[in-house]
Amino acid sequence: MKIHHEGTAFLVAAGLFLSFLCLYVYLVVEQRWPFWLAVVVSVVLLGIAFNFYRSPRRIYGKPTDGxxxxxxxxxxxxxxxxxxxxxxxxxxxxxxxxxxxxxxxxxxxxxxxxxxxxxxxxxxxxxxxxxxxxxxxxxxxxxxxxxxxxxxxxxxxxxxxxxxxxxxxxxxxxxxxxxxxxxxxxxxxxxxxxxxxxxxxxxxxxxxxxxxxxxxxxxxxxxxx
The missing domain is CATH 2.70.70.10 (Glucose Permease (Domain IIA))
Structure with a gap:
């Protein structure tokens, strides 16, 4: 899946932020369920963002007169x-x-x-x-x-x-x-x-x-x- 160039910087920043957030939860919270919750939420949010910024290559390939x-x-x-x-x-x-x-x-x-x-x-x-x-x-x-x-x-x-x-x-x-x-x-x-x-x-x-x-x-x- 190709990502539109308008979303590259945002996706990189969001990925880094969510990764550090998950790492922080893992290191600070003794129980493991908050960490896994953070991972699931992060994956869902990144999935939505990737879906939003996808850039499909489309060629019409037919006559368009009129x-x-x-x-x-x-x-x-x-x-x-x-x-x-x-x-x-x-x-x-x-x-x-x-x-x-x-x-x-x-x-x-x-x-x-x-x-x-x-x-x-x-x-x-x-x-x-x-x-x-x-x-x-x-x-x-x-x-x-x-x-x-x-x-x-x-x-x-x-x-x-x-x-x-x-x-x-x-x-x-x-x-x-x-x-x-x-x-x-x-x-x-x-x-x-x-x-x-x-x-x-x-x-x-x-x-x-x-x-x-x-x-x-x-x-x-x-x-x-």
Whole structure:
């Protein structure tokens, strides 16, 4: 299992701390059950951390013309028409994926194209499944323009437990399917804004897998912005 580079330092520090904690309990406490309890708890905590920071290598390997792939692992919490004032300045279709603590927290590029906008905003710490988290929480917004002229916006949103958002894309560069878009630490959410006329291919509460599940089909021509 490959570990994401965002988690390397944390996992090393956590492993050392828990090892010293277990050693301390072993040397100080005469009874052995507290030591074994500390070992079990440490193994469970490290297992959760390794699961969180795992970084699976995913290659879509199929034609993606006119398709939008899931950017994150999780389940669908919203499919609705909304206003997106920051970038698109109008109504679009939003598809939102909520990531729990047990999901992979890397994000992938949902469409190939040119990166035309990248902004990070500080904000509140509402639970990521709450609708207002999309506009009020700490977040990072990326716009990608496809070769067909569709403007796609991806928004990484920090949840109540998240403390850091990393976005790897830069304005002016080209991104491709299979590229990683970024990483959010702890519970979080990803909103994808699509042109009106896009056809959702997922349902509410459906589990999705980043760079694997097809979220939607884009309209034949751009209809937003």
């Amino acid at each position: 398709l939008v792939l899931a950017s994150a692992d999780g389940h669908i919490v919203a499919i609705e028409e909304v206003d997106e004032p920051e970038v698109l300045g109008g109504k679009c279709l939003m598809i939102s994926t909520f990531m729990s603590l047990f999901n992979v927290h890397a994000q992938w590029v949902p469409v190939a194209g040119e990166v035309t906008y990248v902004r990070h905003h500080r904000g509140n710490v509402y639970a990521a499944y709450v609708p207002k988290s999309s506009t009020e929480n700490e977040r990072s917004t990326v716009e990608i323009v496809t070769s067909e002229g569709h403007h796609i916006v991806v928004r990484q949103i920090a949840g109540a437990m998240a403390r850091r958002i990393e976005t790897y894309l830069k304005e002016g560069e080209r991104c491709e399917i299979d590229d990683q878009l970024g990483f959010i630490k702890l519970g979080s959410r990803v909103d994808i804004f699509l042109p009106l006329g896009s056809k959702p291919l997922v349902d509410l509460d459906e589990p999705v897998t980043g760079n694997v599940t097809v979220l939607a089909e884009l309209p034949p021509r751009k209809s937003c912005k």
